[in-house]
Amino acid sequence: MPLLRVPRQRSPLNSCDRIETLAMTRPFHVRIEDLKLRDREPRNDVPPVAALTGGGKAFFLETFGCQMNDHDSEKVAGLLLSRGYQQVETPEAASLILYNTCSIREKAAQKVFSRLGEYREKQSAGKVIGVLGCVAQQEGEEIFRRAPWVNLVCGSASYRKLPEMLGQLEAGNQRVTGLETDTDETFETEVTRRDNPWRAYLTIIEGCDKACSYCVVPFTRGPERSRASDSILREVRQLAELGYSEVQLLGQTVNSYADPTPRRMRFSELLLAVADVQGIRRVRFTTSHPSDFRPDIVEAIERQPKICDHVHLPVQSGSTRVLRAMQRTYSREEYLEKIALIRAANRPIAITTDVIVGFPGETEAEFEETLSLLDEVQYDSLFSFKYSPRPNTPSLSMNDSISEEEKSRRLAVLQDRQRGIQSAKNARLVGNRFEVLVSGKSRRDCQWSGYTTSHRMVNFASQGRELLGTYVQVRITGVTPNSLAGEHVT
Numbered sequence: 082m083p084l085l086r087v088p089r090q091r092s093p094l095n096s097c098d099r100i101e102t103l104a105m106t107r108p109f110h111v112r113i114e115d116l117k118l119r120d121r122e123p124r125n126d127v128p129p130v131a132a133l134t135g136g137g138k139a140f141f142l143e144t145f146g147c148q149m150n151d152h153d154s155e156k157v158a159g160l161l162l163s164r165g166y167q168q169v170e171t172p173e174a175a176s177l178i179l180y181n182t183c184s185i186r187e188k189a190a191q192k193v194f195s196r197l198g199e200y201r202e203k204q205s206a207g208k209v210i211g212v213l214g215c216v217a218q219q220e221g222e223e224i225f226r227r228a229p230w231v232n233l234v235c236g237s238a239s240y241r242k243l244p245e246m247l248g249q250l251e252a253g254n255q256r257v258t259g260l261e262t263d264t265d266e267t268f269e270t271e272v273t274r275r276d277n278p279w280r281a282y283l284t285i286i287e288g289c290d291k292a293c294s295y296c297v298v299p300f301t302r303g304p305e306r307s308r309a310s311d312s313i314l315r316e317v318r319q320l321a322e323l324g325y326s327e328v329q330l331l332g333q334t335v336n337s338y339a340d341p342t343p344r345r346m347r348f349s350e351l352l353l354a355v356a357d358v359q360g361i362r363r364v365r366f367t368t369s370h371p372s373d374f375r376p377d378i379v380e381a382i383e384r385q386p387k388i389c390d391h392v393h394l395p396v397q398s399g400s401t402r403v404l405r406a407m408q409r410t411y412s413r414e415e416y417l418e419k420i421a422l423i424r425a426a427n428r429p430i431a432i433t434t435d436v437i438v439g440f441p442g443e444t445e446a447e448f449e450e451t452l453s454l455l456d457e458v459q460y461d462s463l464f465s466f467k468y469s470p471r472p473n474t475p476s477l478s479m480n481d482s483i484s485e486e487e488k489s490r491r492l493a494v495l496q497d498r499q500r501g502i503q504s505a506k507n508a509r510l511v512g513n514r515f516e517v518l519v520s521g522k523s524r525r526d527c528q529w530s531g532y533t534t535s536h537r538m539v540n541f542a543s544q545g546r547e548l549l550g551t552y553v554q555v556r557i558t559g560v561t562p563n564s565l566a567g568e569h570v571t
């Protein structure tokens with residue numbers, strides 16, 4: 082199976098989305114009514130899809146959302162490249178415009194329709210426009226009604242049908258949909274066009290079988306499906322041969338991995354097997370669900386230094402009452418037991434989390450329980466969000482009575498508390514040495530950046546040349562709450 086590598090290409094709109102800092106927290110507060118149709122009548126004057134049947138097939142792909150979406154886009158791009166398309170950097174240069182969407186919070190979903198509005202004129206210029214991902218799944222054919230210039234609507238659980246759907250578009254079909262979620266298949270491609278030349282994402286489990294009451298993912302990404310361990314390991318070996326040294330295993334609940342092959346590899350065994358592949362220096366995994374987080378994962382990290390010392394373990398709330406209402410399947414105490422397990426490891430492991438403030442009915446005292454949990458756990462980083470009601474979710478019927486102002490206040494208080502924790506924790510790192518995988522070069526002379534195994538961002542000075550993609554030792558000389566600064570030591 083060939084894997085293709087082309088230069089990194091990423092929408093600036095999304096370029097700072099997932100840096101693990103307080104600064105990246107994105108509060109969303111757009112009402113779902115704003116997404117409703119203005120013109121309910123389907124348009125029947127859609128011009129024929131001609132663009133894809135002529136010569137020069139070129140696509141532009143824009144991506145919003147999580148790492149899973151990023152990686153889905155990498156696979157979709159690979160699929161298109163293998164069908165003779167070229168990837169281009171602007172919608173103007175493309176005959177096919179694809180937009181991979183996110184609907185985790187209202188604001189993200191709302192962006193989609195304003196963006197589609199911008200693409201309207203492109204369709205009259207004969208271009209084909211497709212909506213992929215979670216909004217496609219959630220809104221379905223409604224997208225054709227609201228944005229009749231769209232030709233393709235495909236949710237992530239239907240990506241395995243994309244070749245067939247592309248064939249239909251190429252044959253001149255004007256409206257093609259892939260909206261099934263009822264599947265036990267994962268999306269595997271022969272060719273993947275990865276954005277980052279050193280760190281490869283690899284989805285090992287798709288969908289989600291948990292039923293957190295606020296979350297759209299089980300509806301937009303379908304049921305949990307794990308990829309066969311032999312297929313994962315085969316791809317890791319190919320990645321290593323291509324020069325990738327860091328692999329990040331992805332899943333909404335990555336540690337719920339259940340190998341469908343007779344080998345029945347446990348998640349921790351898979352981590353160890355991936356780390357054993359020659360050429361692989363770092364193995365990351367995200368996101369872990371607390372209920373499925375067991376001692377063997379910590380044992381694997383202890384045993385194998387290539388498994389990164391970082392666990393992202395979303396807590397969502399520090400109040401057991403709120404956790405129950407969220408259907409999170411653990412209490413504050415049970416969560417803290419998992420933290421104790423990680424803290425007892427024989428090497429320090431960074432812990433990061435997600436928190437939602439202002440869940441329906443969250444009292445001031447319950448919010449303060451979340452603050453006290455932050456004090457107790459001392460997270461290395463935190464992603465925080467204001468509760469956002471989502472279609473189809475059980476919490477939609479709960480009274481979302483906490484005002485936007487109050488949600489914003491709680492978010493600010495939470496972020497302020499965490500900023501203090503991170504400042505103090507980072508200050509203790511001054512003088513330490515870390516191994517950094519260099520992934521960025523500043524315009525300023527001799528300034529570089531990269532990540533430690535614990536996923537701390539480090540900016541550092543070096544007289545070195547050609548450092549990108551290499552592993553260097555950096556001594557920490559200064560800190561901010563969100564990053565470290567240092568100098569290259571040899």
Ligand code: 5AD
Binds near residue numbers: 186295297467
């Ligand atoms: N409102 C606010 N935040 C949400 N998240 C998921 N659904 C919602 C919602 N409806 C957050 C959770 C999750 C992260 C990816 O997004 O914290 O862990």
Ligand code: SF4
Binds near residue numbers: 289290292293296298
């Ligand atoms: Fe959503 Fe909960 Fe599944 Fe995470 S575990 S994707 S929050 S339903």
